[in-house]
Amino acid sequence: MSDAIRSANDTVANNTVAHDDSVFGAEEMELNFGPQHPSTHGVLRLKLKVDGERIVDCYPIIGYLHRGTEKLFELNPFFQNVPHTDRMDYVAAATNNLAYVGAVEKLIGLTVPPRASYIRVLLCELQRISSHLLWLATHAIDIGAMTPFFYCFRERELVLDLFEQYCGARLTLNCMRPGGQPFDLPHGWVDTCREFLELFPAKIDEYENLLTNNRIWKKRTIGIGVLSPEVAVEYGITGPMLRASGIDFDLRKAMPYEIYDQVDFEVPLAENGDTYDRYLVRMEEMRQATRILEQCLDQLPEGALMAKKARVLKAPKGGEVYHGIEGPKGEIGFYIVGDGKPIPHRCHVRAPSFINLQSLPELVSNHMIADLVAIIGTTDIVLGEVDR
Amino acid sequence: MPGLLQWLDEFAGPTLFEFAVSPTLKILALLFLFVLPLISYIVLAERKILGYIQARVGPNRVGPWGLLQPIADVVKLLLKEDVIPVRAVRWAFVLAPCLVVAPAFVIFSVIPFGPPSTGEGAPNWFITDVNTGLLLVIALATIGVYGLIIGGWASNNKFSLMGGLRSAAQMISYEVPQGFSVVVPILLAGTLSLVGIVQAQEGHQLFGLLPRWFVFHPTGIFAFFVYMVAGIAESNRNPFDLPEAETELVAGFHTEYSGMRFALFFLGEYANMIVVSAIAVTLFFGGWLPPFDFLGMAFLPMGLGGVLWFVTKLFAFLFVYIWFRGTFPRYRFDQLMDLGWKWLIPMALILVVLTALLKLLFPS
């Protein structure tokens, strides 16, 4: 047997029960959870120590989807990096784009025309809805409810259709450029969007009827994976997870970017920081997103879409900025250092999934394996973003 | 064929024929003519109904409306490679699926699908009427759990092992309330024979408005509830499908199984589902009895009307199973135990006592 085969066998053996006396004497079992597991939402791998079904220890191993995006950023001119940002959090491309172009605009000092700003917010809120829908779908199926998965995808399809009509892609949008928007809204887009907004709240009610009061759902989620506000801040957690723990921090309110200071919306908060609260906060966020969208459609101004000379961008040498926005999963930010050239010297991504995932060992300790799945579900990670 | 039977008859003598050969042939006939087609089409129905619940259409490519899909599935499963993991315990790995399927199929021998023979060439619509039929059902259902445990252990995979352990705990704890809840109809009917229990449910109550099925009995309805919950748990179906919870344990006890061996587990699960539904129909919903006499379809020959009623009720139960699967999330392991031990068992015990008291106070 060659060495290569032996090493492959060793990894197999890692997932099997050892045939020795220690089986009956041992207290804890090591369980390799992932990277190929239906509910790790990608290629997350967890090394678990379990005592029966109870998790004693959890050690996440990531990097299976590492593509060196940050290295790629250093090779391309600013506007060519936008498609690469799509592929980090691939279920929320618009917010990734906005974080990136926002950072570039801040670095260079570009001002974006108001119409472009409104279109950006429209796209981002739609993206928030679609990302939350995908989260709900997978989270519900993790807990065993199969049907919400299909309902969520049914509505998500409508959002993706809107994206497709706007920029020609459904998932990897590439829909923003430093300095503004590359295209205007197509004819009839506003009406289609309004139709969707009229229909969508009823659909949220439908999901809630299926899940929110369901006793099994409540039993599976209430008190599971409690994240206290202190711990949440300590771990740098952002987004709905942080707000479910009761900390009123939303970048759209705290440091308004684009035109978020001109629309009226509420930031949903919860108190307990458990899985159920995270679920409730995200559901409410979808409703608030529809509110923002309606206001944006009402206020949508006419006018230019691109700032002047936005295509020929040279970043000042040594200039550095950090710009974060509120993505569906938390604060997604870009730290960009200029080089006096049209390419960034350094472009770092603050990936919300990456930082939120860090708290997983704390959340799952002393829970059961079934809870682990529920907790991974509400952490709402996308491995493309964790590994970049 | 008749020659062969005659030869068997002469060779083995009437006793052997009556007690061994004839039931075996009947069981096989029932299996291949009724149960296996039923199971494969229930699988199709499940996929179709789930599809309709979930805003899609389900399988519709093979044959008209996908009606040939089960055949395609079976052929696929038969032709697939049968993988046995290197470090699996071979004999146990091979034995486990059989242990699941065989008892589930044997139970069908005592289920009355229709009325007993009324003469005039009408057959008995059951294979045998054992006077301890219900005990047999419970006993046989218990064997099935060994298949799951052995399968989970023999695969030599941690997820399988956990699935096996879960199923062991779950099925053993839910057999208790199931057994107790079954006592209620036994008390009401005064017999263990399944045919006898159905016959005890004939007639009407409340001035002929309600059939005298045990589900309409004041304690019977709660017994039915307990039986149904325990039965769903017994057959490992949603919301109690923990042993094979695909999002937690990959596929639970049958993670390592493939091809026909996996199909056997699959058959076992669906056979169990049918058995639980059939027993529920028999015990609580009056078996082959129509709700009202004028709906009895007595014009059909050979008691087929009764069979039709039985099958209709059976399908209603199976539909509910599928409907549940399309709606509910899954319980957690400890919550499942909680429900079983803290709620269902006390409830079933109280029901047994209550029923006995009622029976004492109102003997009619």
Added chain:
Amino acid sequence: MSDREPPSKPPSEAPAETPTEPTASVPSAEEEAAKKAEAAAKAKAAAEAKAVAVAKKAAIEAAKPPWERDAVTPTWEEAGEDPLAVAMATKFGEAILSARSYAGDLTLEVELGSIAKVAAEFKARHGFTFLVDLCGADYPDREKRFDVVYQLHSFTSGRRIRLRVTTDEETPVPTVCEVWKAANWCEREVYDMYGVRFEGHPDMTRILLWEGFNGHPLRKDFPVEGIDTGAAIYPEYYEDEAGPITGTGTGWMQPKPPVEADEEAGE
């Protein structure tokens, strides 16, 4: 990289100069003097016109909405009176190397050894309980080539600041894991990508790349096309030709349609 810019010329805004016509006759002195005067007058007029044009342009520019004006690129400014910078400078003195701001973000450069103390001070006294981000950067021209950058947020003042330390390849950076737990994975990532070690970190291992990876990919001198991993550097683990291999880096292989290749060979 300038060749990547589109060559389309920006619309010329200044009016084109009128070319001077060459005269055929031999100029006399008078004519020359007159011509000179004329030229001087012309030049004066041109200068005046230019000034007017510039003023006009400025006026037009000012009247334009901000997105049509030229981008106002931010520059580094000394923080000076910023109370936070002053407070830290008085507390730590020499350890704060500089306090500047760019595009409104205050950046403190901190001396390598005292970053953990400064961070703890920020968290305890100034309410910067939230570590937004921690990342590295590589400046190969400098002697101390690596930066480690900390982005902090304070919920109480709603303010963001940036700390920065500079280090070289050998010197480890004191960890801030004890200050913010969020720093744990971020520091591991910096180690993974740049090889900057953190002193006192509970689990200083690679995070995104595999344990045996040979190199730190975000360093500027790391080849973009990747390095050879697998058989070439781990002969004890892999047989020849086995294990992960390196690509050409460009991802580009010329497909060889078999028919055409044969034809070329035949010719």
Added chain:
Amino acid sequence: MSAVKRFLDRIMLLDLFTGLGVTAKNMFKKKHTVQYPEERWEPADRFRGMFRLDEDRCIKCTLCARDCPIDIIYIDWHSEKNEVTGKKQKLLTRFDIDVQRCMFCGLCEEACPTEPKSIWLTSKSYELASYDRWSNLYVDMDDLMDWKIRPDYTDEEIR
């Protein structure tokens, strides 16, 4: 009142029946399946699908190749005298796109200075699956000029 309601909720399993009601209602609603080979999804007008190239419009500026973030467009051109007009003109020697690596970002189309664009992605052809990525997804000039939207499936292919 709320106590009564809570009690009823607990005993009557109302929450579970609400859920069952939702699924039952949806059983009779419109189905969203698209029966693929027979009915096809129609992309939006701006949908970024397979490339098209118009050689006559192309001015051989190679801007699309430069703006491609992953450099998968390969262009060579040469000058040649037009035999009819006698003028020198640029001609494409090669215009290849390695579509297997393409991420359909559309930056090449955006970079194209001609009006209308000489390279565009709005061809609405999305059926790019192929058995052999090297030969089928590496498209040269002829393919780009004359990209056939995938012909309708034959009965055999459906089976």
